[in-house]
Amino acid sequence: MIRFEQVSKRYPDGTTAVDDLSFEVSEGELVTLVGPSGCGKTTTMMMVNRLIEPTSGRIYVNGDDIATVDPVRLRRRIGYVIQQVGLFPHRTILDNTATVPALVGWKKTKARARAAELLDLVGLDPKRYGPRYPDQLSGGQRQRVGVARALAADPPVLLMDEPFGAVDPVVREQLQDEFLRMQAAVRKTVLLVTHDIEEAVRLGDRMAVYGQGRIEQFDTPGAVLGAPATPYVAEFVGADRGLKRLSVTEIEVDDLEQPPLARLDEPTGAAAGRLGAEGARWAVVLDDSGTLHGWIGADDLAADGTVGDHTHRMNAWVPVGAPLKQAFGVMLQHDAGWVAVLDGARFLGVLTPAKLHEALRRSVDADALGVARDQVRFDSVADA
Numbered sequence: 038m039i040r041f042e043q044v045s046k047r048y049p050d051g052t053t054a055v056d057d058l059s060f061e062v063s064e065g066e067l068v069t070l071v072g073p074s075g076c077g078k079t080t081t082m083m084m085v086n087r088l089i090e091p092t093s094g095r096i097y098v099n100g101d102d103i104a105t106v107d108p109v110r111l112r113r114r115i116g117y118v119i120q121q122v123g124l125f126p127h128r129t130i131l132d133n134t135a136t137v138p139a140l141v142g143w144k145k146t147k148a149r150a151r152a153a154e155l156l157d158l159v160g161l162d163p164k165r166y167g168p169r170y171p172d173q174l175s176g177g178q179r180q181r182v183g184v185a186r187a188l189a190a191d192p193p194v195l196l197m198d199e200p201f202g203a204v205d206p207v208v209r210e211q212l213q214d215e216f217l218r219m220q221a222a223v224r225k226t227v228l229l230v231t232h233d234i235e236e237a238v239r240l241g242d243r244m245a246v247y248g249q250g251r252i253e254q255f256d257t258p259g260a261v262l263g264a265p266a267t268p269y270v271a272e273f274v275g276a277d278r279g280l281k282r283l284s285v286t287e288i289e290v291d292d293l294e295q296p297p298l299a300r301l302d303e304p305t306g307a308a309a310g311r312l313g314a315e316g317a318r319w320a321v322v323l324d325d326s327g328t329l330h331g332w333i334g335a336d337d338l339a340a341d342g343t344v345g346d347h348t349h350r351m352n353a354w355v356p357v358g359a360p361l362k363q364a365f366g367v368m369l370q371h372d373a374g375w376v377a378v379l380d381g382a383r384f385l386g387v388l389t390p391a392k393l394h395e396a397l398r399r400s401v402d403a404d405a406l407g408v409a410r411d412q413v414r415f416d417s418v419a420d421a
């Protein structure tokens with residue numbers, strides 16, 4: 038969808054901002070450009086909508102060499118979101134959002150209807166916020182309007198330069214979440230510039246890590262964190278890259294431990310016998326359809342009645358496919374030594390701290406070797 042072929046940009050004063058850059062972004066893919074200040078990220082991005090012209094090389098958008106496309110027409114196909122949102126202060130939020138459709142000749146009612154739809158998409162109630170003026174919104178809300186406005190003419194490509202840079206960390210995380218949800222629905226081809234490695238990892242399907250004017254590594258966040266291509270990348274992603282990886286490594290069924298199970302309606306004695314035979318101290322309690330109800334300890338099973346009479350509620354659970362970080366968070370939140378992993382309501386197994394560590398290690402090795410995670414052999418200390 039976007040292709041750079043040996044693109045360089047030298048400024049008249051001799052600064053080489055971008056040096057022989059080649060990469061490709063597929064349709065519907067979100068690529069983050071990350072690197073320290075002055076490494077050429079913004080220059081790269083602004084060459085895509087021809088706000089900056091390359092000194093050499095070619096850039097293609099949707100197969101067209103953009104040097105041959107009229108810049109104004111090109112920019113209509115490319116939404117652009119910048120940190121200083123640049124809303125018109127004397128126009129309402131609704132009219133600000135409708136700016137581009139109005140420019141390209143949509144009827145006013147159609148442009149406004151589209152603007153309302155987009156405000157809704159970015160989490161702003163159009164009835165409440167549409168009639169307001171920019172100075173009547175918070176920074177985070179203005180940022181959302183910027184995203185809505187960039188999407189208004191439904192461009193296939195979105196360029197975003199530090200779009201969430203101007204807000205505090207909590208709002209920033211919220212905006213990132215909302216943006217990811219929205220992107221899952223609209224699937225634009227996105228180039229997003231950030232100097233924040235966490236943001237690049239969180240948002241990117243792939244990420245380009247910039248050194249001075251060059252890309253040092255272009256890969257999935259998992260691969261960049263797990264197998265940095267150069268010492269520079271390793272230093273840039275930081276010593277805590279294992280922690281960062283927790284947020285991009287998904288829980289798989291193979292990661293799970295299978296504890297003893299007890300059924301809600303069975304007598305305590307029967308379950309106690311099974312636990313004793315396995316030397317286990319607790320069991321997970323399910324109903325007939327395999328839905329998680331809670332857990333029961335070996336001590337509880339000494340009492341009469343059914344398992345259901347003595348089951349403890351279990352709120353520490355996560356869906357399969359959630360990031361390991363979420364499982365770890367839930368474990369800490371409930372002060373639990375394990376979390377249940379569910380597929381819908383169905384119980385799949387439990388994740389323990391040891392299993393969590395193993396999953397993380399296995400995913401690092403899998404990325405380094407370029408194979409699937411279940412093909413990595415892992416000898417844990419516990420197995421030794």
Ligand SMILES: Nc1ncnc2c1ncn2[C@@H]1O[C@H](COP(=O)(O)OP(=O)(O)OP(=O)(O)O)[C@@H](O)[C@H]1O
Pocket residue numbers: 048049050052053054072073074075076077078079080081232
């Ligand atoms: N008009 C210009 N004339 C000369 N040098 C320029 C010009 N614009 C940018 N540069 C230089 O080109 C290099 C790359 O700049 P660019 O804005 O692309 O970096 P960046 O990675 O986006 O940085 P930041 O994160 O600080 O925005 C820098 O060294 C910058 O000083």
